[in-house]
Amino acid sequence: MIRILFLGETYRADAKSWIKGIELESASRLETMEIRRSKTRSGRIFNALIFFLEILKIRFRPSYDLVLAERTTSYGLFCLFVPAKLRIVAQQGITDAYPEEGFSGFYKRIIQCWVYKRVDLIHAWGHVMTYAMLNSGAAPYKILVLPKGINLELYKYSSHRASSNSAHTLIVTRSLYGLYRHEDILRAISLLARQGLKIKGLLVGEGPEKPKLIQLSKELGIEDQVTFTGVIANDRLPRLLNEAALYVAYPTTEGVSSSLFEAMAMGCFPIVSDLPANQAFLSQRKNGILVPVGDVAQLAEAIRFAVENPELVKHAILINKEYIDLHVDFAKNMRIIYKSYLDLLDKKSA
Numbered sequence: 001m002i003r004i005l006f007l008g009e010t011y012r013a014d015a016k017s018w019i020k021g022i023e024l025e026s027a028s029r030l031e032t033m034e035i036r037r038s039k040t041r042s043g044r045i046f047n048a049l050i051f052f053l054e055i056l057k058i059r060f061r062p063s064y065d066l067v068l069a070e071r072t073t074s075y076g077l078f079c080l081f082v083p084a085k086l087r088i089v090a091q092q093g094i095t096d097a098y099p100e101e102g103f104s105g106f107y108k109r110i111i112q113c114w115v116y117k118r119v120d121l122i123h124a125w126g127h128v129m130t131y132a133m134l135n136s137g138a139a140p141y142k143i144l145v146l147p148k149g150i151n152l153e154l155y156k157y158s159s160h161r162a163s164s165n166s167a168h169t170l171i172v173t174r175s176l177y178g179l180y181r182h183e184d185i186l187r188a189i190s191l192l193a194r195q196g197l198k199i200k201g202l203l204v205g206e207g208p209e210k211p212k213l214i215q216l217s218k219e220l221g222i223e224d225q226v227t228f229t230g231v232i233a234n235d236r237l238p239r240l241l242n243e244a245a246l247y248v249a250y251p252t253t254e255g256v257s258s259s260l261f262e263a264m265a266m267g268c269f270p271i272v273s274d275l276p277a278n279q280a281f282l283s284q285r286k287n288g289i290l291v292p293v294g295d296v297a298q299l300a301e302a303i304r305f306a307v308e309n310p311e312l313v314k315h316a317i318l319i320n321k322e323y324i325d326l327h328v329d330f331a332k333n334m335r336i337i338y339k340s341y342l343d344l345l346d347k348k349s350a
Helices: 013-026 041-058 071-079 102-116 127-135 182-194 210-219 237-241 258-266 296-308 310-327 330-349
Strands: 004-007 031-033 064-070 084-090 121-124 143-145 169-172 200-204 226-230 246-249 269-273 289-291
Touching (some): 013 258, 071 084, 084 330, 121 127, 121 330, 182 296, 246 296, 289 296
Parallel strands (some): 084 121
16 A cells, blocks of 8 residues: 655645545645644744654654655655655645745745745646746646645535625635735725625634634624634535625635635635735626735725626626636545545656
């Protein structure tokens, strides 16, 4: 039986999808290792050093057939010290050298470059990720461009919306971290309320910004319009998405978002940051709306436009459903991904 090690944060949805897909295709249980979490920078550095020592101990064990690593500038680096026939790394965002400025960006670019030259395969879940890879010296033949996809049996569009108020309901499924700018979304809801348009907001997930966001919703006088659902089990999320006509995601940076795909599959109209990663899947006011980051007034106007143009929304839903069915089927894509692993493994073993 094939022996596979996964290095990454196994609590993250993207990691869970990758692990699940490979386990289904390989019919084997993946071994996993990850750095213990810490709330402080010094704690994270200490835990990373301990993790590195644990990785070095692996060198005295039998070799793995495959080692999979998520994020090149951390687990991608660690995977180089694991005895394995094949090393595969996935870039997590549009670049893993983030933030791109300052000393942090400088040394992360060096690590990224070093890793890309030494691994056997590099995952780009979308074409927009390849630019950073190529700029970091990755050989084009090593890059596999294909999203993991989503479970289309679970995320299935229904023309019947669960609530009669769904046209005036938006959903946000990104974790409550500053990067995702939930504060701007709340301010847009407040601005629309002052203009006479009452929008209900469903904010899914947890994160350090939650207390601040709850307080802000009270200060803005929209606490009766906003629901903080907390963490939602994956099998319950489609039902919640079905209660909203609009999907809003407003991060400052973006890779290839499974959350966007899930919303598109469920028939939610996307209103998202105007970033290259989103431009790859959405055309302005055709199958979504792209909004400049940090512009609350334009975000509010985009929400209003979607509410007031139901025919455009209906047409967008059909476009998005067709795209998802063709390109983002989890079962089909993971089959292709795993076969590429085996083909490469056979070549290296020959």
